[in-house]
Amino acid sequence: xxxxxxxxxxxxxxxxxxxxxxxxxxxxxxxxxxxxxxxxxxxxxxxxxxxxxxxxxxxxxxxxxxxxxxxxxxxxxxxxxxxxxxxxxxxxxxxxxxxxxxxxxxxxxxxxxxxxxxxxxxxxxxxxxxxxxxxxxxxxxxxxxxxxxxxxxxxxxxxxxxxxxxxxxxxxxxxxxxxxxxxxxxxxxxxxxxxxxxxxxxxxxxxxxxxxxxxxxxxxxxxxxxxxxxxxxxxxxxx
Amino acid sequence: xxxxxxxxxxxxxxxxxxxxxxxxxxxxxxxxxxxxxxxxxxxxxxxxxxxxxxxxxxxxxxxxxxxxxxxxxxxxxxxxxxxxxxxxxxxxxxxxxxxxxxxxxxxxxxxxxxxxxxxxxxxxxxxxxxxxxxxxxxxxxxxxxxxxxxxxxxxxxxxxxxxxxxxxxxxxxxxxxxxxxxxxxxxxxxxxxxxxxxxxxxxxxxxxxxxxxxxxxxxxxxxxxxxxxxxxxxxxxxx
DNA sequence: TAGTGGTCTAGACCACCCT
DNA sequence: GGGTGGTCTAGACCACTAA
Numbered sequence: 001x002x003x004x005x006x007x008x009x010x011x012x013x014x015x016x017x018x019x020x021x022x023x024x025x026x027x028x029x030x031x032x033x034x035x036x037x038x039x040x041x042x043x044x045x046x047x048x049x050x051x052x053x054x055x056x057x058x059x060x061x062x063x064x065x066x067x068x069x070x071x072x073x074x075x076x077x078x079x080x081x082x083x084x085x086x087x088x089x090x091x092x093x094x095x096x097x098x099x100x101x102x103x104x105x106x107x108x109x110x111x112x113x114x115x116x117x118x119x120x121x122x123x124x125x126x127x128x129x130x131x132x133x134x135x136x137x138x139x140x141x142x143x144x145x146x147x148x149x150x151x152x153x154x155x156x157x158x159x160x161x162x163x164x165x166x167x168x169x170x171x172x173x174x175x176x177x178x179x180x181x182x183x184x185x186x187x188x189x190x191x192x193x194x195x196x197x198x199x200x201x202x203x204x205x206x207x208x209x210x211x212x213x214x215x216x217x218x219x220x221x222x223x224x225x226x227x228x229x230x231x232x233x234x235x236x237x238x239x
Numbered sequence: 240x241x242x243x244x245x246x247x248x249x250x251x252x253x254x255x256x257x258x259x260x261x262x263x264x265x266x267x268x269x270x271x272x273x274x275x276x277x278x279x280x281x282x283x284x285x286x287x288x289x290x291x292x293x294x295x296x297x298x299x300x301x302x303x304x305x306x307x308x309x310x311x312x313x314x315x316x317x318x319x320x321x322x323x324x325x326x327x328x329x330x331x332x333x334x335x336x337x338x339x340x341x342x343x344x345x346x347x348x349x350x351x352x353x354x355x356x357x358x359x360x361x362x363x364x365x366x367x368x369x370x371x372x373x374x375x376x377x378x379x380x381x382x383x384x385x386x387x388x389x390x391x392x393x394x395x396x397x398x399x400x401x402x403x404x405x406x407x408x409x410x411x412x413x414x415x416x417x418x419x420x421x422x423x424x425x426x427x428x429x430x431x432x433x434x435x436x437x438x439x440x441x442x443x444x445x446x447x448x449x450x451x452x453x454x455x456x457x458x459x460x461x462x463x464x465x466x467x468x469x470x471x472x473x474x475x476x477x478x
Numbered sequence: 479t480a481g482t483g484g485t486c487t488a489g490a491c492c493a494c495c496c497t
Numbered sequence: 498g499g500g501t502g503g504t505c506t507a508g509a510c511c512a513c514t515a516a
Contacts, residue, residue, distance in 0.1 A: 002504065028482060039506045044484080057414065057453040060483045061513030065453055068356055117307055175296065176475040183422035183442040183465035201440030201465065203422040214296040214304055226422040226440065233472065236415040241485060267501060278487045283503080299502045300494030 007036050007046035015055055015066055026056065026064040054234035095134055100158045101193070102128035105147065115208055115219045116146055123147045127158060130193050137194045138228050143220035150217060166217070173212040180206040181231060184223070194225045201226045246275050246285035254294055254305055265295065265303040293473035334373055339397045340432070341367035344386065354447055354458045355385055362386045366397060369432050376433045377467050382459035389456060405456070412451040419445040420470060423462070433464045440465045 011026075020026060029047070033040045047064055050056045058064040104126045113120055124144045131138040143162075145153070150166055157165045166172050184204045186196035196202065202223040209218040250265075259265060266274070271282045286303055289295045297303040343365045352359055363383045370377040382401075384392070389405055396404045405411050423443045425435035435441065441462040448457040 004504080030482090039508095040483095041485095041507090042505065045504090047483095054415070054417065057449070058483060059452050059514075061481080062452075062515075063482060067453065176293070176473070178293065179472045179474065180469050181420055181442075181472070182469040183440045183463075185438045185440060185465070199424045199437045199440075201422045201424060201438075203420075203442075210296070213298045213301075214306065224422075226424070230419050230421040233418045233420070234415070235418065243485080269501090278489095279502095280488090280504095281486065284485090286502095297502060298495075300500080301496075302501060 003038055004042045004045040004049070007032075007038065007043060008049040010036070011046060011050060012053075012055060015050075020066050022066055023068045024066050026066065028063060052234070052236050054236075096138075097132040098159045098161075099130040099132060100127070100155055101130055101140075102126065103153075103155060103158060108144065112144055112219060116144065116216045118146050118148075125150070125153050127153075127162075129158060133228070136228070137225060139222050139224040140189060140193055141220060141222045143218055145218050149211075149215065162218075172217065175210040175212040175214065177207055177209045183226070190223060194223070196225065203229055203231070205231070242277055243281045243284040243288070246271075246277065246282060247288040249275070250285060250289060251292070251294060254289075259305050261305055262307045263305055265305065267302060291473070291475050293475075335377075336371040337398045337400075338369040338371060339366070339394055340369055340379075341365065342392075342394060342397060347383065351383055351458060355383065355455045357385050357387075364389070364392050366392075366401075368397060372467070375467070376464060378461050378463040379428060379432055380459060380461045382457055384457050388450075388454065401457075411456065414449040414451040414453065416446055416448045422465070429462055433462070435464065442468055442470070444470070 011032075014020065026032070026047075027035070029040050029043045032043045036043065047056060047058060051058065054067060056064055056066050105123050106126055107120060108116065108118065108122070108124045110120070112124065113122075116124070118124075124146050127141070127143045127145070129141045129143075131141065145162075149172070150162075150170055153162070153165070163174075167174065182204050183201050185201055186194070186198065190196040190202050191198075194202065203226055205222045205224070207218070207220050207222070208216050209220075210216050250271075253259065265271070265286075268279050268282045268286070272279045275282065286295060286297060290297065293306060295303055295305050344362050345365055346359060347355065347357065347361070347363045349359070351363065352361075355363070357363075363385050366380070366382045366384070368380045368382075370380065384401075388411070389401075389409055392401070392404070402413075406413065421443050422440050424440055425433070425437065429435040429441050430437075433441065442465055444461045444463070446457070446459050446461070447455050448459075450456050
């Protein structure tokens with residue numbers, strides 16, 4: 001583990017524990033560098049991480065401060081960008097059931113080829129799952145995975161966590177992802193599986209997941225019941 | 240302007256011009272450092288920027304490559320996190336009209352105080368605007384701005400761009416923002432102003448905008464017609 | 479003016495990929 | 498084993514803030 005990540009972890013822990021008062025100032029970068037026995041550049045990199053996470057902000061010439069409204073950010077909604085999979089994203093007392101509605105293999109369409117950067121002849125798994133949380137329908141997920149990248153998927157895997165399987169068993173390392181989010185009126189399947197009434201919309205999230213090496217390994221569309229999910233996003237300094 | 244931003248700008252321009260083939264490899268960091276007459280660390284920082292933007296990705300031990308599906312990312316939808324304001328986010332041939340539906344001053348509620356980090360006695364502007372693009376209703380925006388931070392707002396400003404006013408006339412510098420996104424059934428105002436039918440939902444975006452010094456200067460809720468907007472988001476390496 | 483964060487450099491070592 | 502990116506250091510200079 002890189003040193004700057006360790007420093008960030010430690011500072012994050014201390015901040016969340018309340019060792020520094022909310023709205024308060026952190027020690028300056030030189031002090032932190034000494035305290036963590038490292039260089040100032042490394043401290044800066046750690047602080048940049050925390051800044052992206054929305055925990056602190058820095059003002060040139062003044063100092064680095066702890067944001068006042070931290071609690072709400074980390075507790076509400078689902079963080080955009082986290083690719084740990086829904087299985088690990090929900091709380092402790094909640095019960096998540098993945099019901100497999102469809103599981104096939106087929107050749108991809110032209111659009112799917114482009115998104116997944118594969119050839120037309122390269123087969124993909126086509127998966128449709130219903131997510132149920134505490135006995136309430138939560139979302140329908142339509143996902144495509146190239147067989148050559150993620151082989152040997154089974155219904156048992158689908159009922160647990162695909163991402164766990166990909167990481168732990170296939171041994172792939174995740175990179176970034178792209179997401180497109182919009183609202184949509186309910187369609188037939190939303191009404192059937194999510195119990196949407198005519199005026200109850202869904203939040204549709206289209207996502208392409210990438211490996212560390214830049215190859216896409218999943219192209220998915222998830223339709224959430226509007227009252228079960230809120231996506232949250234934290235954006236840092238621009239120019 | 241920082242050197243690493245200049246390097247990023249230059250590389251971005253070259254990539255978008257197609258000087259490097261899509262899916263191709265960039266020169267290695269040492270070559271780039273020499274070419275731009277700078278250090279490798281600075282090159283790395285520039286490449287990190289482009290990586291966050293989704294233009295390139297790096298593989299340790301192998302090289303830095305140009306992403307294949309760039310066009311779609313930059314052209315579709317509205318980028319989450321850009322705080323340039325809608326006025327500058329839409330294209331050239333489009334006509335944006337801001338119709339002011341309400342413009343008041345009042346004291347904030349407790350929740351609003353917390354979001355804006357101000358006191359109950361500190362007045363806020365309360366603004367309701369309808370956005371119309373090419374004669375089609377686009378979104379309703381409800382926003383609150385502390386009078387002490389952003390004084391002297393006028394209807395004329397509201398019809399143009401509030402963000403332009405804040406930056407150019409008030410002279411404040413923007414920092415980051417937090418956004419919460421969900422789908423919602425249409426309410427009375429959505430039906431009235433956005434012409435939503437009963438089954439036509441809205442995409443609701445709640446946003447807190449921060450200044451460079453960490454102070455919030457705007458708390459807003461925007462309800463978009465579901466068929467007029469898609470938010471897109473690009474997320475990079477985790478772990 | 480003193481203190482702080484932002485940036486930059488040159489050089490170094492390591493982990494990883496590919497052949 | 499040679500090439501690549503990831504990280505780290507010590508020291509430096511600058512821009513900005515705050516008194």
